[in-house]
Amino acid sequence: MTAVADTVAESAAGNRYDVAVIGAGPAGMAAAAAAAENGLHVALIEGGRQLGGQYFRHPAPGLNEPWASQLHHGWSRFETLATRVETSSRIDVLFEHQVWAVEAGFNILTDRGPIAAAHVVLATGSYERVVPFPGWDLPGVFTAGGAQALLKGNLVLPGRRVVVAGTGPLLLPVAASLSVAGAKVLGLFEANHIRGYAKHPLPLLKNPAKLLEGADFARQFLRARVPLRSGLMVVEAQGTDALEAVIVARPDGTHRRRIACDALAVGYGLAPQIDLALTLGCEHKLLTDGTVALRVDTNQRTSLPGCYAVGETAGIAGVESALVEGEIAGLAVAAGVAKSRNGSPAALRRRRDRLRAFADVLRARHPVPPAWRDHLAPDTLVCRCEEVPARAVAEAVEDLGATDARTVKLLTRAGMGWCQGRVCGYAVACLARRDPTEPPNPADLLAAAKRPLARPVPLGVLAEQDRRNK
């Protein structure tokens, strides 16, 4: 990479990038590399301090443990990609730049000032979806990805005796890496039944690598004596000032069992992080699992000319899709600039479609079990930031007549805190339905994904932007 610009003033001095890639995870790195290799001048903008995003999160130099190398599947993919990014003279990697909004045209507003670019590739990844249960605010309860991030980034375990629970494919690598790092994984509880996969043989058979990966985890769990149980979920966390035990049960509350533990890693899948795109007005789609994703065409273009979306922003699909889609977008932007009629290679697009078909099966097999609502106690916090209990949300819906998430929010403050509803948004959308059998209203799910400021920014930064606009 060229010398990493210290300030935006320097990087953007009279300079408009051909393309700004937002997010330096697998998809963003691939997009930046492909675009730069095809002659474009690229700004790769990243809020953190390293390449790789959440998937390839790695410890700072100097940190080491004998087991550290076993935390990543396919680490060489990252090394190859990092070399492509770091050796390119056409990529400016801008670390520690938090993007809080994107203006059409494009003007990328960061906490360190604006960056101008002719095209933008959104590679902002995802965040984890969780639903409330009694005791989920106790220290010692982590999101599954949070436990993984702590381990991958710090080489620190969330606890010694850990329960992994929730639903979705992320739980497998989380349990595996905790076990490799020396934690006693007391169980991996997948809320959905795994046997449902047999109903979708075609996408599975077309992705043999995925099947082998699954078999790999199964062998690893057998060896480490990690019990894998499906059809069970954590319905309660217990403890006074920190986690002491969890109650695991069937979604209907039967087969309750108490497991003493000092950490719980829980997650109900991932949700695309698309607030920047929704504010820009990009078209979106509601997926079967209740997540909202960006609508893209075969070249990863969103509905907004010049704006592309790759990886999880187009629907949760995992690292392989992210890598392929990044390449496709990078090549497509370059082709557009060169006014070439060739977009991205058809082989890449076919591979992407195959991976996406597999991801659709995964999403369909791992819904949030609707019964999570039945396990709430009146004082269970729904909104952790504003400390809004389930009782207050129920009052808003049953007594005060709220019929949508926005009204619930205005009446209770649920979703108004620091996280801007990222943690409780899905739960509030569900609870705004008086009839628990009704799926959440799409408008409420969309509202939960949308926020005009994608990151909390100091007022001074807003004032500075206002001055620039005048």
Add this chain to the structure above:
Amino acid sequence: MSVQFTFDGHPLTAQSGQTVGGALLAAGVRSWRTTRFQGRPRGLFCGIGVCFDCLVTVNGEPNVRACLAPIADGDVVTTQAGDGRG
């Protein structure tokens, strides 16, 4: 390389390159904030800067996300009560 820091006055050791949250958990500390309304203990939750549960006071500056901020030699880390502004 190890770095020295204190948490609520107690001297602790961390590894350079760890975050404040990573350093605290490695030292066996599970919570470092009490909530604004109910005074309940909180620690690390999402681990990637999304949830803001892990806010902590570092060198007198409140509302630092422990999951993101790197620990530095000599850091004075203190439990944050409420919004940390007293």
